[in-house]
Amino acid sequence: MYMDVPSETSVNLKKLRITLSMGGLLILSFIGIDLLLLPEVLHQAYYISRLGMQFPFLLTLYLLTFLSNYNALHKHVLWLGVLGITYANFWLLVQCWTQAGLVFAWEGTLLYGLFGMFILRINFIYSLMYAVLSLVGFAWIIIHYPMYGELGSIKFGFLLCGFAVSLVGVKQKESGFKRFQQVNKKLLYLNQIDPLTELYNRGAMEQNFQRMLSIAARTNTRISVFIVDLDNFKDFNDGYGHLRGDDVIQLQAQILRQIFNRETDMVARFGGEEFVVVSLGNTTAESEAQAARVLEAWQQNNVAHGKGKGQRIVSCSIGLINTEVDKSTEKERLFEMADRALYEAKNRGRARYVSAISCELAPA
Numbered sequence: 585m586y587m588d589v590p591s592e593t594s595v596n597l598k599k600l601r602i603t604l605s606m607g608g609l610l611i612l613s614f615i616g617i618d619l620l621l622l623p624e625v626l627h628q629a630y631y632i633s634r635l636g637m638q639f640p641f642l643l644t645l646y647l648l649t650f651l652s653n654y655n656a657l658h659k660h661v662l663w664l665g666v667l668g669i670t671y672a673n674f675w676l677l678v679q680c681w682t683q684a685g686l687v688f689a690w691e692g693t694l695l696y697g698l699f700g701m702f703i704l705r706i707n708f709i710y711s712l713m714y715a716v717l718s719l720v721g722f723a724w725i726i727i728h729y730p731m732y733g734e735l736g737s738i739k740f741g742f743l744l745c746g747f748a749v750s751l752v753g754v755k756q757k758e759s760g761f762k763r764f765q766q767v768n769k770k771l772l773y774l775n776q777i778d779p780l781t782e783l784y785n786r787g788a789m790e791q792n793f794q795r796m797l798s799i800a801a802r803t804n805t806r807i808s809v810f811i812v813d814l815d816n817f818k819d820f821n822d823g824y825g826h827l828r829g830d831d832v833i834q835l836q837a838q839i840l841r842q843i844f845n846r847e848t849d850m851v852a853r854f855g856g857e858e859f860v861v862v863s864l865g866n867t868t869a870e871s872e873a874q875a876a877r878v879l880e881a882w883q884q885n886n887v888a889h890g891k892g893k894g895q896r897i898v899s900c901s902i903g904l905i906n907t908e909v910d911k912s913t914e915k916e917r918l919f920e921m922a923d924r925a926l927y928e929a930k931n932r933g934r935a936r937y938v939s940a941i942s943c944e945l946a947p948a
Contacts, residue, residue, distance in 0.1 A: 595658050597649050603703060604646045611638055626686065629679035637672035641665050663710035666700035667717055674721050681731040690739060693718055694746045701754050711754045715747035778853040780830060781837035789852035793862050793915050796850060800864055801909050808871040808906040809922040810861040812840065812878065815899045815934040817857035819892025832887060832898055833857060839881040843874055860919075868906040868941065875902045875937035882935075899935035901926060906939070 615634055622630055645665040648654060673692050680688040700706045700714060722743055726736040776788035784792065800807040814820075814836060821829035833853075840851045840859060848864040863871070878900065887898040903926025905918055921940040929938040 633676035638669045641668040663706045670696045784852035808863040809918045810904045811922045811926045812859040814857035816894035819894045823891030871906040901929040902937035
């Protein structure tokens with residue numbers, strides 16, 4: 585089981601739909617004003633540009649957000665939609681000039697770019713592609729239609745500078761967000777991971793335990809809870825020193841990682857020399873076999889103990905519970921049953937596992 589980390593490709597679809605809706609309302613709101621300024625001969629071309637081109641582009645983007653795989657399409661379709669809206673405006677520029685000799689406002693090109701880069705948050709690569717293709721389209725208009733006269737190159741330069749500054753801003757924004765993600769990921773790691781063993785710590789275990797319990801109840805899957813405790817660890821620590829004690833704790837973590845290595849297994853250091861494992865989808869017999877493998881691993885490692893009340897070699901005791909659960913099952917009850925099974929394993933001489941079912945635990 586892995587930590588939850590923020591996804592770079594995750595899209596807040598609700599916010600995106602609201603933003604696209606606002607963009608559509610802005611397009612519609614300009615219609616009345618623009619029509620007052622345009623001669624009647626251009627009204628049809630204007631309607632085609634706004635309602636026949638720009639608005640359908642925006643509506644298509646909006647409808648695409650309802651696709652189940654939209655996250656994978658997001659960065660590809662968004663910039664194309666904004667580019668389509670921009671070229672619809674270019675078409676209107678040409679129509680105004682050819683039909684009425686009117687120079688229609690070109691500044692919308694830059695506004696569309698700013699909206700896409702900073703409001704819709706198109707990434708740097710696609711923002712660069714958008715800027716280049718927009719400049720190509722605008723340059724083609726200037727070359728083929730002398731609507732701006734000697735000012736054409738100045739207007740092109742202004743648009744070029746505007747896009748250049750915008751791209752610098754997008755790049756800085758992306759770099760800042762990546763640094764934020766790295767810091768956030770590191771903080772999340774430090775908050776969830778035990779530094780000595782690199783396993784989940786107690787807080788992360790509690791959180792993921794509850795999540796796994798909910799999954800087990802929802803999918804009618806059996807859940808296993810193991811509590812693993814090193815035998816007479818204080819005597820070992822006092823006799824051999826804390827550094828050797830840390831080595832033993834790290835070895836216990838390594839053994840558990842090797843045995844419980846599925847996506848549906850969670851291994852955590854509960855505190856001190858105590859560990860917790862939560863696993864989904866095993867039968868009681870399979871869970872007991874895993875516990876036996878943990879005990880066997882310590883026999884094979886043959887780490888000398890013999891200090892205080894310790895046995896000849898380092899060992900551990902395990903209490904486990906494997907059961908079906910429902911929505912009313914509480915993780916505290918499962919943990920209590922596994923803990924009582926561990927207590928029984930200690931009483932029976934340590935270096936063994938005990939299943940809560942075999943203990944015939946009375947209800948709480």
